[in-house]
Amino acid sequence: EAAVTQSPRSKVAVTGGKVTLSCHQTNNHDYMYWYRQDTGHGLRLIHYSYVADSTEKGDIPDGYKASRPSQENFSLILELASLSQTAVYFCASSEGNNNQAPLFGEGTRLSVL
Amino acid sequence: QQQVRQSPQSLTVWEGETAILNCSYEDSTFNYFPWYQQFPGEGPALLISIRSVSDKKEDGRFTIFFNKREKKLSLHITDSQPGDSATYFCAASTGYQNFYFGKGTSLTVIP
Numbered sequence: 001e002a003a004v005t006q007s008p009r010s011k012v013a014v015t016g017g018k019v020t021l022s023c024h025q026t027n028n029h030d031y032m033y034w035y036r037q038d039t040g041h042g043l044r045l046i047h048y049s050y051v052a053d054s055t056e057k058g059d060i061p062d063g064y065k066a067s068r069p070s071q072e073n074f075s076l077i078l079e080l081a082s083l084s085q086t087a088v089y090f091c092a093s094s095e096g097n098n099n100q101a102p103l104f105g106e107g108t109r110l111s112v113l
Numbered sequence: 114q115q116q117v118r119q120s121p122q123s124l125t126v127w128e129g130e131t132a133i134l135n136c137s138y139e140d141s142t143f144n145y146f147p148w149y150q151q152f153p154g155e156g157p158a159l160l161i162s163i164r165s166v167s168d169k170k171e172d173g174r175f176t177i178f179f180n181k182r183e184k185k186l187s188l189h190i191t192d193s194q195p196g197d198s199a200t201y202f203c204a205a206s207t208g209y210q211n212f213y214f215g216k217g218t219s220l221t222v223i224p
Contacts, residue, residue: 004156035214042117042202043157043214058211090156101147101204102212104156 003027004105006091012111019067019078021108023091029103031096033058034066037107046089049074050096069085081112116140119215127223132190134218136158136203141184144206148177151200152202160201161188180218187208 045058047066066100144165149157163170
């Protein structure tokens with residue numbers, strides 16, 4: 001069954017540390033996304049990618065980097081984690097044509113202390 | 114600027130009633146509107162979607178009504194069940210792969 005798998009499912013990080021969140025999809029989709037969810041803010045787009053080895057900035061990219069080494073894998077990197085980056089992060093994928101809605105993973109709960 | 118707005122923030126209905134969730138948007142170029150259902154601890158799951166060329170989309174107990182002129186949509190859940198208790202997100206896209214999400218409506222269905 002096609003899916004979007006995120007790892008880890010939860011993580012506690014220290015302020016100033018480096019955090020890498022990983023995402024793997026078996027949907028054979030071209031587009032992949034990283035969203036952030038905060039209570040009262042809904043989902044906000046951080047970075048996305050439509051092809052391997054290329055990433056694009058979303059609406060809130062500051063403090064985040066992304067990496068797309070292959071069609072299946074998309075990582076979100078926090079080089080210097082901060083308290084304000086405590087949130088739930090969702091990876092998603094879509095076909096990228098004709099307005100196909102993204103399909104989401106189960107999320108990574110990140111707590112920065 | 115909030116591109117997509119949802120109301121109410123929370124809604125409680127009795128089992129069997131119709132729940133109505135509202136969504137409005139700013140950008141008139143948005144042409145695709147998916148709705149997601151999210152249970153606690155899970156990712157959002159695509160529930161139903163509509164394109165701007167249509168004014169209604171039905172899937173079982175879930176129906177989207179779309180008013181392009183007023184830039185408004187609503188999701189109607191008929192015969193609401195306790196298992197429908199979740200947060201519902203409205204999203205909008207121009208077709209360039211950036212989907213804008215509302216802040217969600219938390220629905221509680223009382224048995």
